[in-house]
Amino acid sequence: MSRPSQHHRQRRVTLAAAAVLSLAIAPVAAASPALANPGTATASAATAAANANDSNGKVSVGYFTQWGIYSGFYEKNLVTSGAVKKLTEIDYAFSDIAPDGTCASADSWADWQKPVAAADSVDGTADTGAQAIAGNFNQLRELKKAYPNLKIVMSIGGWSESTNFSAAAATPQSRAKFAQSCIDMYIKGNLPGVAPGAAAGIFDGVAIDWEYPDEVGNGNPHGPQDTHDFTLLLQELRNQLDAAGRAAGRRYLLTADMPAGPENASHIEVGPVSRIVDWMNVMTFDFHGTWETTGPTNFQSNLFPSPFDPAPRATPSDPYPVNGEISTLQVVADYLRQGASPNKIAISVPFYAHGWTGVAPGPNGDGLYQPATGVATDIEYNQVAAEPGTVHHDPITGAAYKYDPASKTFWTYDDPQSIQEKVLFIKALGLRGDMTWSLDGDTADGQLVNAFGFGK
Known part of the structure; x- marks a missing residue:
């Protein structure tokens, strides 16, 4: 099958966006006189979403990892690659939460203590012992000084x-104690062991990445109370950030990283949360991956569903099948149905690949939807791009994948072409923008950020 042209991709994405809006509006149409005409409602919603984005602005959020400083990935890399010009925001990963429920550094050496050499520094000068803070925090400060429109969020x-x-x-x-501690540390800049306010002015807000309310996540304590408590926690943060903003004469950002999986998302009050935060970064990746140890091979971040997808479909008796069919389109439609407006949703792009081994070519010779005998170690995009094999672009799902018949290895990931189709989807539906995990997975010349960035 020949590769779809840019015109055909644009048309397909536009039609899909209209379908998503129709699905989202349908549950409330009967109850709203303004939505009595479905055609008018869809057009009105699309116009409203576009207008909202015009006023609020598109976002491209890149995650910068705290630990990258140990493997040679510094903030300066974003300058040399040109990626910083395509980003509107950098989210710094991560702040920890201490057992007493307060914000705490997960690695103070990487955050503000490790000296950075001149060759690795954004402004070309080495850190000295006379500085109050060094490490990533000082490099983020230098980055913000060089690019004043860039937002930095903890x-x-x-x-x-x-x-x-x-x-x-x-x-x-x-909740009040948690919010106060996070604002004191990251907004007011009061880091332990250094002069008060030494880190003030670096961070423009906070992002909450709770993985996940009322779900075990990484073996975490959880319970049904988390669902509403999450909403209340965000509201407390919003209140305290607004108070701090009034005192400083500015507004601080509050965002939340939200799950794509329908089971995890069902434990979140999506509508109320969306009205509290500036927007939600919905983690539209890891749909399928190496936890499915014997396959079948599938996509980890496909834009559209496919009738050929062998994953189980949702049914009334099993609305959340394990490793079931899922796509970015379906996730966005679900968030819209639960009360989120398009301009409160940013979709996410992986800068890494999942892989399977022992994969037969299958009837189309590309390894897609085939069983596997094992899994490959996850690798970054800058590594998978150099792996042997043929790159394929599925014309149905919009997903990229690579298959090497010699080693029988299958990789699922995003590349510039699949990302560009997601950008078309964002624009067509009036979504807020995109987010990626994580920037150190890109190539030295910033191929992926250049494909997905809304920065100028």
């Missing part, structure tokens, strides 16, 4: 640091 939690979220969100007192 992300709290993540897969490994979400252990104490449930307790921190449990009561009005614990």
Whole structure:
């Protein structure tokens, strides 16, 4: 099958966006006189979404890992690759939560203590012992000075640091204590062991990455109370950030990283959450991967569903089948149905690949939807791009994948072409933008960020 032209991709994405809006509006149409005409409602919703984005602006959020500093990935890499010009925001991963429910550094050496040499520094000068802070925090400050429109946000939690979220969100007192500590540390810049306010002005807000409310995640304590407590925690943060913003004469950002899986998302009050945060970064990746140890091979971040997908479909008796059929389109439609507006949704792009081994070519010779005998170690995009094999672009799902018949290895990932189709989808539906995990997976010349970035 020949590769779809840009015109055909644009038309397909536009039609899909209209279908998503129709699905999202349908449940409330009967109850709303303004939505009595489905055709008018879809057009009105699309126009409203576009207008909202015009006023709020598209975002391209790149995750910068705290630990990258140990493997030679510094903030300066974003300058040399040109990626920083395509980003509107950097989310720094991660802040921990201490057992007492307060924000705490997961690695203070990487955050503000490790000296950075001149060759690795954004401004070309080496850190000295006279500085109050060094490490990543000082490099983020230098990056922000060089690119004043760039926002820097502290992300709290993540897969490994979400252990104490449930307790921190449990009561009005614990929520207030958590929010106050995070604002004191990252907004007011009061880091332990250094002069008060030494880190002030670096961070423009916080992102909450609780993985996941009322779900075990990485072996985390959890319970049904988490669902509403998550909403209340965000509201407390919003209130305290707004108070800090009034005192400083500015507005601080609050975002949340949200699950794509329908089971995890079902434990979140999507509508209320979307009205509290500036927007939600919905983690539209890891749909399929190496936890499915024998396959079948499938896509980890496909834009559209496919009738050929062998994964189980949702049924009334099993609405959340394990490793079931899923796509970015379906995830966005689900969030819209639950009350989120398009301009509160940013979709996510993986800068890494999942892989399977022992994969037969199958009837089309490309290894797609075939069983596997084992799994490959996850690798970054800059590594999978150099792996042997043929790159394929599925014309149905919009997904990229690579198959090597010699080693019988199958990789699922995003590349510039599949990302460009997602950008078309974002624009057609009036979504807020995109987010990626993580920037160190890109090539030295920033191929992926250049494909997905809305920065100027």
